[in-house]
Amino acid sequence: MNAPGEIRNLRGPGQLLVQWAEGEHSISHARLRGACPCSQCRAARLLGGIAVVAADVRIERVEPQGYGVQLVFSDGHERGIYPWAYLRELGTRPQTPR
Template identity: 55%
Template sequence: MIPAPVSIGNSRERQQLRLTWQDGSEQHIAHVLLREQCPCSQCRAFRLRGMKPVVASSLQLVEVRPQGYGLQLMFSDGHQRGIYPWAYLAGLAGD
């Protein structure tokens, strides 16, 4: 189990979520990538059918809610169903 980051930041200007992990490493994840890789059941089913959600390049992460084992993310397109576990976030490619 991956422990929670020591710091979480959201830059709307850069359109990135920033996670600082306990080992001091930083990870920057684009808002668009987070939305495309949403782990909710609806989005996963969509990807399993070989489809990719259409996400505007202007999409922003508007709210970050810690949920103990991960983050619930709210996006400017209204999507807020996915909870991103720490291990899932750590596995996403950063910029």
């Protein structure tokens, strides 16, 4: 999967804007933090753990990793690398209530 054309981090409103060829997707910082793909967070979700993410969590930095981006959050979490396909999926899939 190709990288998006642009990624903009809007810290104030807590949104990550990702510009793909077919259009722009907006994903909240809290949603991204709750969907972290790192092994620790995935294991917790598989065991039925519900990650409580503060609504005011913010992305501090976006670090390109070639096949995706590493997001560094204001709560100190920085282990997850979000592959392009996963980032696109999060931007297009409606969030389901837990």
